Amino acid sequence: MERLGNGPKAGIEAGRLTAADYEANFADLHPRLDRHEALVESDRCYFCYDAPCMTACPTSIDIPLFIRQIQTGNPLGSAKTIFDQNILGGMCARVCPTETLCEQACVRNTAEDKPVEIGKLQRYSTDIAMEQGRQFYSRKAPTGKTIAVVGAGPAGLAAAHRLAMHGHSVVVLEAREKAGGLNEYGIATYKAVDDFAAREVDYVTAIGGIEIRNGQALGRDFSLSDLTAQYDAVFLGMGLAGVNGLGIEGEALTGVEDAVDFIAALRQAKDKSVLPIGRRVVVLGGGMTAIDAAIQSKLLGAEEVTICYRRGKENMNASPYEQDLATANGVIIRHWLAPKSIIGKDGTVAGIEVEYTAIRDGRLIGTGETGVIAADQIFKAIGQTFSASGLGALQFEKGKIVVDAEGRTSIEGVWAGGDCIGTGEDLTVSAVAQGRDAAESIAKALAAAAQPATAVA
Amino acid sequence: MADIRNNFVGIKSPNPFWLASAPPTDKAYNVERAFKAGWGGVVWKTLGEEGPPVVNVNGPRYGAIWGADRRLLGLNNIELITDRDLYTNLREMKEVKKNWPDRAIVASIMVPCEEQAWKAILPLVEETEVDGIELNFGCPHGMSERGMGSAVGQVPEYIEMVVRWCKQYTRMPVITKLTPNITDIRHPARAAKRGGTDAVSLINTISSIVSVDLDTFSPNPSVGGKGSHGGYCGPAVKPIALNMVAEIARDPETYGLPISGIGGITTWRDAAEFLALGAGNVQVCTAAMTYGFKIVQEMITGLSDWMDEKGHRSLDDVICRAVPNVTDWQYLNLNYIAKAHIDQDACIKCGRCHIACEDTSHQAITSMVDGVRHFEVMEEECVGCNLCVNVCPVENCITMEALPAGELDKRTGKVVDPTYANWTQHPNNPMARQAAE
Numbered sequence: 001m002e003r004l005g006n007g008p009k010a011g012i013e014a015g016r017l018t019a020a021d022y023e024a025n026f027a028d029l030h031p032r033l034d035r036h037e038a039l040v041e042s043d044r045c046y047f048c049y050d051a052p053c054m055t056a057c058p059t060s061i062d063i064p065l066f067i068r069q070i071q072t073g074n075p076l077g078s079a080k081t082i083f084d085q086n087i088l089g090g091m092c093a094r095v096c097p098t099e100t101l102c103e104q105a106c107v108r109n110t111a112e113d114k115p116v117e118i119g120k121l122q123r124y125s126t127d128i129a130m131e132q133g134r135q136f137y138s139r140k141a142p143t144g145k146t147i148a149v150v151g152a153g154p155a156g157l158a159a160a161h162r163l164a165m166h167g168h169s170v171v172v173l174e175a176r177e178k179a180g181g182l183n184e185y186g187i188a189t190y191k192a193v194d195d196f197a198a199r200e201v202d203y204v205t206a207i208g209g210i211e212i213r214n215g216q217a218l219g220r221d222f223s224l225s226d227l228t229a230q231y232d233a234v235f236l237g238m239g240l241a242g243v244n245g246l247g248i249e250g251e252a253l254t255g256v257e258d259a260v261d262f263i264a265a266l267r268q269a270k271d272k273s274v275l276p277i278g279r280r281v282v283v284l285g286g287g288m289t290a291i292d293a294a295i296q297s298k299l300l301g302a303e304e305v306t307i308c309y310r311r312g313k314e315n316m317n318a319s320p321y322e323q324d325l326a327t328a329n330g331v332i333i334r335h336w337l338a339p340k341s342i343i344g345k346d347g348t349v350a351g352i353e354v355e356y357t358a359i360r361d362g363r364l365i366g367t368g369e370t371g372v373i374a375a376d377q378i379f380k381a382i383g384q385t386f387s388a389s390g391l392g393a394l395q396f397e398k399g400k401i402v403v404d405a406e407g408r409t410s411i412e413g414v415w416a417g418g419d420c421i422g423t424g425e426d427l428t429v430s431a432v433a434q435g436r437d438a439a440e441s442i443a444k445a446l447a448a449a450a451q452p453a454t455a456v457a
Numbered sequence: 458m459a460d461i462r463n464n465f466v467g468i469k470s471p472n473p474f475w476l477a478s479a480p481p482t483d484k485a486y487n488v489e490r491a492f493k494a495g496w497g498g499v500v501w502k503t504l505g506e507e508g509p510p511v512v513n514v515n516g517p518r519y520g521a522i523w524g525a526d527r528r529l530l531g532l533n534n535i536e537l538i539t540d541r542d543l544y545t546n547l548r549e550m551k552e553v554k555k556n557w558p559d560r561a562i563v564a565s566i567m568v569p570c571e572e573q574a575w576k577a578i579l580p581l582v583e584e585t586e587v588d589g590i591e592l593n594f595g596c597p598h599g600m601s602e603r604g605m606g607s608a609v610g611q612v613p614e615y616i617e618m619v620v621r622w623c624k625q626y627t628r629m630p631v632i633t634k635l636t637p638n639i640t641d642i643r644h645p646a647r648a649a650k651r652g653g654t655d656a657v658s659l660i661n662t663i664s665s666i667v668s669v670d671l672d673t674f675s676p677n678p679s680v681g682g683k684g685s686h687g688g689y690c691g692p693a694v695k696p697i698a699l700n701m702v703a704e705i706a707r708d709p710e711t712y713g714l715p716i717s718g719i720g721g722i723t724t725w726r727d728a729a730e731f732l733a734l735g736a737g738n739v740q741v742c743t744a745a746m747t748y749g750f751k752i753v754q755e756m757i758t759g760l761s762d763w764m765d766e767k768g769h770r771s772l773d774d775v776i777c778r779a780v781p782n783v784t785d786w787q788y789l790n791l792n793y794i795a796k797a798h799i800d801q802d803a804c805i806k807c808g809r810c811h812i813a814c815e816d817t818s819h820q821a822i823t824s825m826v827d828g829v830r831h832f833e834v835m836e837e838e839c840v841g842c843n844l845c846v847n848v849c850p851v852e853n854c855i856t857m858e859a860l861p862a863g864e865l866d867k868r869t870g871k872v873v874d875p876t877y878a879n880w881t882q883h884p885n886n887p888m889a890r891q892a893a894e
Binding site for chain 2: 049
């Protein structure tokens with residue numbers, strides 16, 4: 001194996017670090033607040049009227065109330081306040097970009113530029129409740145109705161739980177081996193340690209009446225028309241299975257990979273030392289996926305990790321906090337660079353040719369000036385698309401399923417939510433809100449249908 | 458530089474900050490530390506009569522309530538008077554006084570309500586050459602069950618009687634410490650004055666149960682599962698103490714009687730307020746027990762700097778300055794009209810002023826204007842109650858602005874009258890009508 005002095009091995013290699021390094025690098029990003037920390041932080045909440053944080057939360061969690069419950073020594077009551085609105089409140093506490101949601105709205109920003117740490121407080125109470133296995137909800141009397149949910153991601157799980165609460169039976173059809181969707185496969189490892197996504201699925205389904213069938217893919221194993229024929233209602237909660245391509249020369253070279261696959265592999269690997277990583281890594285994109293891939297490349301021991309984004313810092317979908325997290329981990333973020341071609345040597349990646357970009361007349365253009373960044377591994381994180389088959393005559397717009405305010409699709413008896421629909425932000429917390437609200441709509445529709453016909457005067 | 462030297466009934470100290478009779482003044486070790494830190498004087502922890510000393514509980518003696526960030530707001534104790542031998546205390550008092558001649562040392566005394574008991578202890582104290590005595594008629598717990606402390610302080614005739622004995626049997630200045638556990642503080646103060654006291658000090662602690670353990674259902678502090686009421690002190694009692702001090706300061710019968718102010722004094726501001734309401738000096742306990750003796754440095758510099766800023770040269774420029782402004786409700790000017798005003802630049806938009814006013818007061822603050830979160834006072838509804846000022850987390854964000862004479866009060870539709878008019882003159886007052894007839 002080629003060695004450069006005492007420096008790191010060139011190429012894509014596993015085992016770049018010691019076992020202790022791997023453990024430290026992939027430990028919990030923010031360990032849970034202890035009781036004292038939670039009390040000190042909860043004391044900072046002003047219990048605002050019509051609290052801006054609550055309005056900023058896509059699931060409208062009563063944040064002042066749950067914080068006051070922590071402050072008064074009632075973490076379980078606090079957890080219930082959270083779960084009432086968001087049964088995946090535990091994961092949201094870990095992965096929500098709170099700096100652009102609740103914490104951005106906190107009045108303490110105006111007061112002293114330091115919001116109440118709402119996300120950490122939410123984790124404090126939800127962790128306590130989940131560790132104690134406290135279930136706050138029970139199923140109503142069985143309705144005899146069964147609803148099919150496609151996709152066991154945040155939207156599907158939230159819908160399934162709410163439907164189960166209403167006494168319905170739920171069958172969740174999941175294409176992958178494990179439930180959880182992006183929570184299981186798409187979140188950076190250090191944000192959801194100790195198999196949290198799987199534990200949360202268990203917690204959510206413990207209410208009963210929810211059957212998850214893994215390895216069941218829409219379009220391959222069943223179609224939407226099969227479901228509408230067999231079930232009383234259908235909720236579609238699929239994610240974005242398609243990955244955008246670069247469409248440039250060299251994309252097929254060994255070492256060019258999709259960032260989402262890299263992130264999923266990291267999550268599934270019990271032993272991180274088996275994961276190969278380049279000595280020099282380039283990540284293409286400006287969103288959370290790019291940041292997660294870049295940071296974790298660094299944590300796996302890559303010597304040099306560069307994010308190339310074709311627009312400016314202010315255009316990046318990744319929040320300033322996430323960008324800072326990346327740079328604090330030694331990732332270099334370069335703006336106004338677009339990939340032009342991938343340079344190979346002996347069939348593997350050797351570098352990437354990039355072109356500087358600029359905005360002219362409101363349009364992004366290449367300036368013609370180019371340069372080469374040496375790389376042995378390139379991750380593509382330039383967006384995902386909804387790609388699914390077996391949906392029949394379902395109405396789409398811009399590649400996503402069309403729904404109304406309650407999550408109803410163009411086909412009667414079929415609802416949808418999560419990344420597969422065209423509305424809302426592509427966040428776990430938005431998917432939860434959509435799944436929950438669609439479930440309420442389904443329950444209402446089934447209840448109305450179950451009413452005996454009343455005489456009309 | 459302001460002169461903050463204090464002369465209280467002839468007892469001189471370099472500043473008006475004394476430590477109250479309490480655990481911090483129980484022995485020479487503590488008192489020496491206090492003097493090193495800068496305290497102007499101490500009232501030594503209460504001495505009992507000769508013989509086997511009292512016995513304290515061996516479990517917890519204190520309970521507390523807290524504010525945000527676990528700031529101690531109120532402390533409750535069930536500790537008794539000194540549980541050390543009388544002669545040990547006397548010997549240490551004499552020694553410390555000799556070492557610290559410029560500091561004030563006052564002996565607190567609590568012996569049975571019998572002439573002989575007082576007659577016996579006073580010469581012993583006098584022999585130590587401390588500066589004066591304080592009669593402990595205040596402690597509401599433990600000793601009161603034995604006919605001492607607040608059991609005496611609650612009966613004006615006993616106060617008068619004991620003070621008289623003390624004045625008869627000692628040349629030392631006598632400070633009578635009053636209990637707040639009565640209905641009208643003026644009566645014990647008047648009794649002390651009739652007995653010839655040189656001064657009163659107040660307040661002693663307030664009878665209290667500070668909390669209940671919800672697992673064991675025992676009051677706190679819990680001694681083996683049981684609790685008894687204690688004496689409450691600390692920042693939470695300051696408003697009660699200020700009122701009692703002011704009541705004595707403005708009572709024609711006790712007017713001019715020196716007062717040593719006690720009750721929740723934590724900062725120089727608290728001290729200045731007591732002085733302004735008639736206290737000749739102040740005594741501190743809970744603040745020292747919470748933060749240590751060093752806090753006196755903040756008190757000394759804070760008081761001195763404030764006096765410099767305001768041009769007050771000595772404590773006499775401050776003492777009693779607020780007393781003429783304390784009056785009865787019936788004499789408050791009903792033609793004075795104020796409205797709340799919210800500084801929009803300072804407002805952080807928490808909305809607490811709105812919800813407090815909307816739910817519990819006069820519906821005078823907006824929450825939304827033109828679809829935007831916005832908190833503004835509607836003068837046509839505002840009665841000027843000040844609740845919004847009190848619940849606002851940002852100091853000086855909401856202020857009360859007086860309407861100048863001649864301006865329209867949008868709430869009543871009347872023009873502000875420049876003349877003073879109070880309840881005794883108001884047409885709605887049946888007594889006023891009666892007087893007019």
